[in-house]
Amino acid sequence: MQKLKQIIEQSDTRSGKVFDYVIQAMIILSLVSFSIETLPDLSADSRKTLKAIEIICIAVFTVEYIARIIVATNKPTFIFSFFGIIDALAILPFYLASGLDLRSIRSFRLLRLIRIMKLARYNAAAKRFHRAFIIAKEEIVLFLFASLIVLYLAAAGIYHFENPAQPEKFSSIFHSLWWAVTTLTTVGYGDMYPVTAGGRLFTFFVLVIGLGIVAIPAGLVASALSKAREMED
């Protein structure tokens, strides 16, 4: 029992490392098989193999979850901790899906992606992000809010300029919001763009003012991360 606890909860022993690597490999494997499942024109044989891999992964994760509960010093604390919930959510969809109608399976399948959160346990970057987020929380929320206002004003403005010229593309402020998002993040797919002189001049001003504002939350995350790193040292 004491040895099982060591294997599961400590990663500096040899067997502890092997356990960690096996779990990580199973997570990656289950994600890869999840992705392959979405390929069109899969043969029935491939589907069967994927189903088998899925069942094996679920079995391993279930054993892991039960083992983690068993070795936990304080069982309820573990079950309602962040990773306890993630571990439960990673296996729950499978058991629930068996009892559910098949038509709802499409949206349901996406829940299997929660498994990727299990990787966070081994990922120092995730911990640092979490710490950085706590440091800069208030500011990030503040400037996300400012970004939302800029996005909204950009959408309302471009709607005003472009709706008469392209009523089928800029058909409402909601449709124009998509343009505002792709333009202010500089993605610029090219599915919507202004064609009138007024709309283009407006876009110029929106970009001049907006790029500085929309870029700020990303900058805040970056500087908070460097603070989080200093706190680690």
Add this chain to the structure above:
Amino acid sequence: MQKLKQIIEQSDTRSGKVFDYVIQAMIILSLVSFSIETLPDLSADSRKTLKAIEIICIAVFTVEYIARIIVATNKPTFIFSFFGIIDALAILPFYLASGLDLRSIRSFRLLRLIRIMKLARYNAAAKRFHRAFIIAKEEIVLFLFASLIVLYLAAAGIYHFENPAQPEKFSSIFHSLWWAVTTLTTVGYGDMYPVTAGGRLFTFFVLVIGLGIVAIPAGLVASALSKAREMED
């Protein structure tokens, strides 16, 4: 009277907070209804509901404006202050629109967006932006001006290279300015791009030199904001 002043101007009491939240909710509601109005194919019933919401919002904002004037220690100071003017502009379009010709309503409707500025009263980000802008004002103007020169030279150059090959797209320097804006901000919609070898080589040099220059105003805003934050502490 003293109690009304407390509710309106202070946000640390319970009733003050409720008042603030109600006003904020009304602003958001009026913006959402403004956006829904732009949707094509709205039923007559929906239009009626939106009209009703608009009238309610205007009523609330009018009462708020009058209340703020009443409780203000120095009435003219409030009326001609930044938020005093914004509050007036937020309700004025409605009252004026009733007496105006309906055909001009399209441009006029946009004035309703001024209401969004009322949110700035509750937004610490807006205050920080304002302070940051004062800090970096001279520099931002300086480099915006340098960016304008870069944009102009890029437009004149690409016009020279691409006009003979694509006379309908790069038909003048003014049309080419749109290309310069979308390229130097790296949005790149793909509606205009050089096809000649000369134009492409020119674009390469413009990007190498221009990206550094155009990105500087955004950087100046970011560093001014961090200075503004330090001043707050």
Add this chain to the structure above:
Amino acid sequence: MQKLKQIIEQSDTRSGKVFDYVIQAMIILSLVSFSIETLPDLSADSRKTLKAIEIICIAVFTVEYIARIIVATNKPTFIFSFFGIIDALAILPFYLASGLDLRSIRSFRLLRLIRIMKLARYNAAAKRFHRAFIIAKEEIVLFLFASLIVLYLAAAGIYHFENPAQPEKFSSIFHSLWWAVTTLTTVGYGDMYPVTAGGRLFTFFVLVIGLGIVAIPAGLVASALSKAREMED
């Protein structure tokens, strides 16, 4: 004579300021008229007006140039200084064009843009850029060179992957360089993009590695500019 010198070379007196503003207005005016000239379908009357504006501007710049030579303490030093040469180049194309064949006028006209450099005399941003460039010269050259190698390798690689699938678009390494430029600067016009799995995987790696390298010269300019500003204080 002493007064003329004051008006031209000093900008803190009233008449000196007026002189500066007149010259700046003439530069802007001549650039705007240059741009309007490129508009297609201009009437004969408009062309005549533009021609007249051009002659007036040239006359003013010529008078300015002669006046600057007259008041210069050391005449040859001014004539061969940066702004002395710019002032000469700003008027020279006009006088030369009269004696030249008209067919060559297209490329020649572009030389009129040199006038924009006259604005640099009044632009503190230009001076700061110049100082920043001297500070970071060696580094910028170093990383521009590294960027060129990355661009070349990206072009050679994508040519290898995409040429068999899209021979008309990725028809040689030179054509692929255009793709490399638009992709690594994240402009992404959408005129050329990989369609094969290999080309897309290669693009992913190019972006992961390349974005960091290509963004560095811009970052170097920004940090050199902040150093240049500190030196000014």
Add this chain to the structure above:
Amino acid sequence: MQKLKQIIEQSDTRSGKVFDYVIQAMIILSLVSFSIETLPDLSADSRKTLKAIEIICIAVFTVEYIARIIVATNKPTFIFSFFGIIDALAILPFYLASGLDLRSIRSFRLLRLIRIMKLARYNAAAKRFHRAFIIAKEEIVLFLFASLIVLYLAAAGIYHFENPAQPEKFSSIFHSLWWAVTTLTTVGYGDMYPVTAGGRLFTFFVLVIGLGIVAIPAGLVASALSKAREMED
């Protein structure tokens, strides 16, 4: 012998500089000729000239390689050093290609690009990159890993939203990964973009969260480079 060593290994004497410049010129020449070879519709004469240039370059690089071995104090150390291996790989493909089947030449030809690595010997930027990479190695790997997870989740999510609407474009998670790469790097070619309201809202959230994460590895490289520079001083 001692003089040959000086010429090859030292670049502060006159003959040493000439040697370096000749080798660099040959590398550039061989890369340019490699690129020209890819042009379609080359005449037989051009092909012959390119072949001749290739043979001359290979001859020079072979002589250089042998000379470097001869003057090396410790021959095996040089041969198995980074630049010893690069020098060998730069000429090897040519000698091997003569004995190989011609059909495989296409992929093989790409190996000639290894020659570009010979330039790194003269490039201080390459050395600084190497040092910066060692400084930030652990962090870069950490955040590249986090970026991969973000890319994967973005791809899985957009597949879920867009597959029913555009089954031929978002046909699997693997196909959607290409969308995730071009969107989160803000390249935005426009070959794939969401059209459903759900997909667009998802894209908005992906961009808000993802831009900060994907931009971090580039920022880490930049700050590691400035540390590397400080270490040089």
